[in-house]
Amino acid sequence: MDFKLKYITEDIKLSCYEDKLFKTEVVFDHHMLVWFISGETKIIQADKTYVFKAGDIFLIPRNQLATIINYPKDGQPHKSVVMHLSIERLRDFYTNLDVKSTGSGTQTIRSFGKHPLLESCLASLLPYFDIQEQFPETIASLKITEAISILRTLDNNIDHVLSNFQTPHKIDMSGFMERNFMFNMPLEKFAYLTGRSLTTFKRDFRKIYNTTPQRWLTQKRLALAHYQLTEKNKKPVEVYLETGFENLSHFSYAFKKQYGQTPTALMGRK
Incomplete structure (x- = not known):
């Protein structure tokens, strides 16, 4: 098994997996914005199964149970850039915005295909994984803010997901x-x-x-x-x-x- 992770900050990472497959069952504490460079991923949730391929970009909301199976494909490793949209950063982003979350946003995986704005934002991070110098926090904040701003432009309902900071309440x-x-x-x-x-x-x-x-x-x-x-x-x-x-x-x-x-x-x- 050859699984590699590179972090330029605690919220931005590059993952690379070269074995036959990698399976994990997770529930993320933060929203995860993912851009696939190569490989294929199957994400299984209770009511739907998703398959993402090279070039696809998608958002996994926090607190959602999922089985994730990552495959290398076409002789290429499973490789992706992942950006964590943490509660702390999202609170900072929404502090001065007149947005009131109803908490009713649909907590499902959102696919953005190969949208050029998101792809450009995430691809611009790749050179930083190859340098030894510490990635400046100011740049990290700017890149995450850019990504959130693009998501809000592409999806009119995304605020109800990203600005909902509630913890799970008692349910059936x-x-x-x-x-x-x-x-x-x-x-x-x-x-x-x-x-x-x-x-x-x-x-x-x-x-x-x-x-x-x-x-x-x-x-x-x-x-x-x-x-x-x-x-x-x-x-x-x-x-x-x-x-x-x-x-x-x-x-x-x-x-x-x-x-x-x-x-x-x-x-x-x-």
Whole structure:
């Protein structure tokens, strides 16, 4: 595995991955503006799957669960420039603007294609990754401000996303978990996103499901995996990537324990 990260500031990085694929399940603390230089990425959320290719630019809102699978492609590594739009910087940006967030902006991934203004802004960062001198904070602030200003020009509703600084409030746990069980997140993240402490989350969970979160999550993921294998004819390597298992061997072991045969054996019988 050859995975490299270069930071010119804590909010601006260049990632490069040259292996077959890289999978991670995340919920970002900050909005992430991403420009793909090469490679391909599949982003799986509860209600939609996105595929982005070289040249694409998109924004991932914060506090959104996602499985991200990065692939090298056409002999090129998976390479991207990523800009974190942190709450602190966004507060500074919106301080003197007459913008009142309703908190109702749709928290979905926003794609901007290969828009020349955003591409120019992000491409201008590339030379700074090759120099040894420290990247001046003043330039970093200017580049992030430029990116935010361009986003506001391109998307009339983006203010409701970027200027919403609220933390997750207490929501219906059952509905949230039924939509998001396939993401392999720490229980602390599930608790935070449902507006609860970890202790309250566990207590409420047992009241609803009469079992532990860990046991329930495993059963739900295995049931989804079985459905994808038998009804969707997906391969075991595809299924484990999309159902919350850490690796193929762990998936095969858990599946056999539950169903009496490995995913490969099940597909062979079909």
